[in-house]
Amino acid sequence: MTAPLSTLHVELGTRRYPILIGDGILSEQLLPLLHESLPQHGRNILVLSNPTVAGHYLNAVLHAFQNHDKAYNVHHMLIPDGESYKSLATYSDVMDVLVKQRFDRDCVIIALGGGVVGDLAGFVAATWQRGVQCLQIPTTLLAQVDSSVGGKTAVNHPGGKNLIGAFHQPAAVLIDTQVLTTLPDRELGAGIAEIIKYGIMADAEFFRWLQQNMQPLLDKDPQALAHAIHTSCAIKARVVAADETEQGQRALLNLGHTFGHAIEAATQYSSWLHGEAVATGMVMAARLSCLRGFIGTTYRDAIIDLIQSAHLPTVPPIAMSIDTWLELMSRDKKVKDGTMRFILPTGPGAAEIFSNVTQAELTRVINESIAQA
Ligand SMILES: NC(=O)c1ccc[n+]([C@@H]2O[C@H](COP(=O)([O-])OP(=O)(O)OC[C@H]3O[C@@H](n4cnc5c(N)ncnc54)[C@H](O)[C@@H]3O)[C@@H](O)[C@H]2O)c1
Ligand SMILES: [Zn+2]
Known part of the structure; x- marks a missing residue:
């Protein structure tokens, strides 16, 4: 249809x-x-x-x-x-x-x-x-x-x-x-990662819809695609209209990107697609958020399961040392006045910007993530 x-x-x-x-x-x-x-x-x-x-x-x-x-x-x-x-x-x-x-x-x-x-x-x-x-x-x-x-x-x-x-x-x-x-399946998956991002950061109902409709999306069902694209664009349009040049809330669209960009850079932008790196970055953001007590393990695991259901990676490259991680993340464009900024989910359909994440917390999240390999 x-x-x-x-x-x-x-x-x-x-x-x-x-x-x-x-x-x-x-x-x-x-x-x-x-x-x-x-x-x-x-x-x-x-x-x-x-x-x-x-x-x-x-x-x-x-x-x-x-x-x-x-x-x-x-x-x-x-x-x-x-x-x-x-x-x-x-x-x-x-x-x-x-x-x-x-x-x-x-x-x-x-x-x-x-x-x-x-x-x-x-x-x-x-x-x-x-x-x-x-x-x-x-x-x-x-x-x-x-x-x-x-x-x-x-x-x-x-x-x-x-x-x-x-x-x-x-x-x-x-x-x-x-x-x-x-479109090749891998490229489709990379787009689905950004779609999942909108569900996590801004729309709990859409997140639930994605939990129930991942297979039709992977099958490129036109109706499922149209709904996912419409909902994603509506969220992006709203955020852009409110903050066109990223002075504030537009940065929320970068959920998973600080970790993701580090993965892309460490792998020379060759083996991981951007969306794949963002998928793993979102898992790491969910882990960090859980460590900080913003979300519970149930919601954290729901995020990980959804990403996995799209056949997207959830574990970063094990070869990346902590030093490489910290070095690459501190070079990211999201760094403001020398402090790294992380967008973390704070509950279903909600995310916030944090600039007070410590090295100790990052080290814990990276180790916890690699341990899943
Ligand atoms: N401006 C922004 O806000 C913004 C946001 C996210 C990403 N980006 C940029 O987008 C770029 C990545 O874009 P992308 O993921 O679309 O990659 P891409 O443009 O390289 O396309 C991926 C591959 O799919 C092929 N392709 C495209 N459409 C196809 C189709 N319908 N059928 C078959 N093959 C098709 C392309 O030729 C290419 O080989 C990066 O440069 C990134 O920085 C920009
Ligand atoms: Zn992106």
């Missing part, structure tokens, strides 16, 4: 924008969404994608513009697939195309891909001629529930991930759950 179309909005005043979610909606909804969210847009469109995604879905995007050749000048550019291409070098290649094609300030950048394409395209849009409009068509589950919404755009520097970037909200987000049919 197909899921009905649903729309959400990120409420940012004059920069308010829609998130459209549906199954098989890409071709038919693209132009209506473009017209509705960007009535004044110009005729130049650049579709950015990579060969993997373009092989499946570029035609559907180009098809939307068919019969409108006079109204539009649609270019597409493919960047190589992979995190290492979310770089200044690729950014510069895209800029060369925009210069060559004489793209103006009314042009629209369309991001067709996962978070790599989305972050790069968003950063291009944020900076080309001091900012042009961007429409996000996320094609990984992670991008659909996380990176396409909220306006964080960036490229990596050899010295660190996402070091060069800008806040630049998209004009609209178009989420077609049907594109997930071709």
